[in-house]
Structure formats: structure tokens, C-alpha cells
Amino acid sequence: MNTRNTKVVNRFEITSRLIAKLKHEEAVIGGIGNTNFDLWASGHRPQNFYMLGSMGLAFPIALGVALAQPDRRVFALEGDGSLLMQLGALSTIAGLKPKNLTMIVMDNGIYQITGAQPTPAANVADIVAIAIGSGLARSAWAADEEDFERLVDDAMAASEPSLIAVRIDDKPGVGTTRRDPVQIRERFMHGLGVRDPL
């Protein structure tokens, strides 16, 4: 596995670095659990969408946003355990080749939120190899925080979908998303310019 030379980084740190780079109202979809808790903790933006269930659907939801708004950059943050639930989505995205979609996988090899049980993929599967094998040629491990930022810059300049995998530690999320699905959805639609508030 090519993960051996990658530094183990922190999810909140990585998420904060991503958010700091977003200057053009880019959409960000946060997968369930710690992934969106750290997105929330990085500072709420109207273009953030937080999932409260439907494990594994961060990339499909982001794909839908990307297909609806091809001129807006769309990011999706997903955990490794969540991604394992929906590996087929990688091929769907590879086939459609949305120019504006970047997928970020936070890989700690465990279901942290349920008690840190190892995933079936831990120590045997390589997320980036799976992504490349699924047809996503622009897939890479981030070696460290600076490399992550460089890969994000590359992805924002690319004209095909990119996947960035990050090895993260076993820390829980820093914040807790306010679990108000209707308000989350409505404010996201305002943030994307689809609707105006009442």
C-alpha cells in the first residue's frame, strides 16, 4: 500500500485548511458523523450541507449538486467506512466525469464514532487504488498537510473529477452539527442561490 509514506493528520486540521481555501462559494457536502462535525466546527458556511444519516451518500449528493451547477466547484468529505458502503458511486462519477467535483476521503481505518472498530478494509485495502481502479485517474494520497493543500489547488484547476485520500488519526470530531435537517437543506439552497429566504 502506498499509504506507508503518508503522515497521519487530523481531520479538523485538514477540514479547516480546505475551508480556508474556498473563496468562490464552493459547495461542500459533509458525510455523516465526525466528517460533518468537523466541517461544522470549521465554521458554518451557507454552502455547506451536513448529512445526518444515509451513510455513504456524500459523493452521490455532491455529484447531484455538481450536475445541477456545473459552474460551481463542489467538494465532498467522506469517511473511509462510509465510502465502503457505496464504492459503486466512484465508477458512476468516473463515467460522468463532472469537471467540478472533488472528493476527499478521511481514512482512519475505523468506525470511530461507534467505538473505533476497524473497518473490513483496514490494513488490506487501499482507497486510492480502489478509486483509480474505479476509473478515477486523478486520485492520490496526501502525504501531509501541505501536500493536501497542493492537491486541493490542483483539483480546483482540474477539468475532471479528483479524489484526495488523507490518513487521519482516531480523534472524534471537534464540534457537533445542529441536527435540524430542514434548516440545513433550506440554508444550503440559499447558499447555492437556488432560493431566497422568506
Next chain:
Amino acid sequence: MAIAEQQPQGSSDGSWHGIVLQTLKRNEISLIPYVPDRVLTPLIKNLHADPYFTTFATAREEEAVGIVAGAWMGGRRGAVLMQTSGFATLANVLASLAVPYQIPLIMFVSERGTLGEFNYGQSLVCRTMRPVLDSLALEHHTITRLDELEFITDRSIKQAVTTQAPVALILNPLLTGGKVFDK
């Protein structure tokens, strides 16, 4: 009434799938992810052939639901095509995404498992569909007649959008012919 002024336009051959395609178009539903089904084949083929639609297969039905949910939030309307057994995989995404986030998810379900089913498993899966829909109090209609198809489809799409609630349109073998053992 708007519906009376909007008679089937261009559903040229009057087939069930022609009417569905034209009703989708008239309601500006342009994104159609699906998991295929034999009965849906002519509809899928014609959607692919029409550049108005972005039509593609997904690996699982819940993936397709995620895609149209994201598209809706981004301002583009979609619908998901599936078979009964595919609907049976959706309870989690319906209860944790479509319903609580108030997404007008439009589902077309080709009904297997009844009126001549030859696969026992399909007939059992079919029996789970309406209880799941009813348990979430979701709007659903079983369409059996060609002359009711456009009205039910058009009205249901409009209701889903305006009430921000999912709807399942179940395409019964009486409408489509279904799939029989010798096919």
C-alpha cells in the same frame, strides 16, 4: 385547470413510456439516474436518445436517490427509475434523507412480484414495498390504466415539488405488460 390545457403533447405513440417521458419533460425533470429493469427498457432507451435528459445507470438505487437529492438542492429536478427489488433497498435513505430534509424525490417503480410473477423472491419483495411507503406516510400511486397515467404522473410530480415531499409512482403490469416467464 392547467392540467386540462396540457394534454399529451408529443407522447407521439401514446405508449406508457412515451407519456412518462413527455410528462417528465413538461415538468422540467431532466436528470434521470436509474437501476435498469426489463419493463423500463423502452423508457430508458428513449431517455438516453433525447438530449434534454441526462440519463445514466447507478450501481445502487440509494446512490441515485442521493444524486437527485443533491441536484434538487442545486436547482435541477430529477427522478429515479427502479424495480420493486430496488425500492426495497431504500428505507434508510428515505427515512434519513428524503423525508427529514423535505426533498421532493420522484420515484418510478416498475412493479415486479404480482400479476404473473414467476420468481418467488420477487413476489415476497413486492409485499414489502407498500408497507414501507405507508410506514413513512409517503404519497404513492399504483398506475394500472393508460388513460390515467398522465394525470397521475403530472399531478404527483407537481404535488411532490410544491409540498416538498417524496412520491412513488408504481407502474403496474396492467399498464406496462410486466415481465412474464416466457420473455
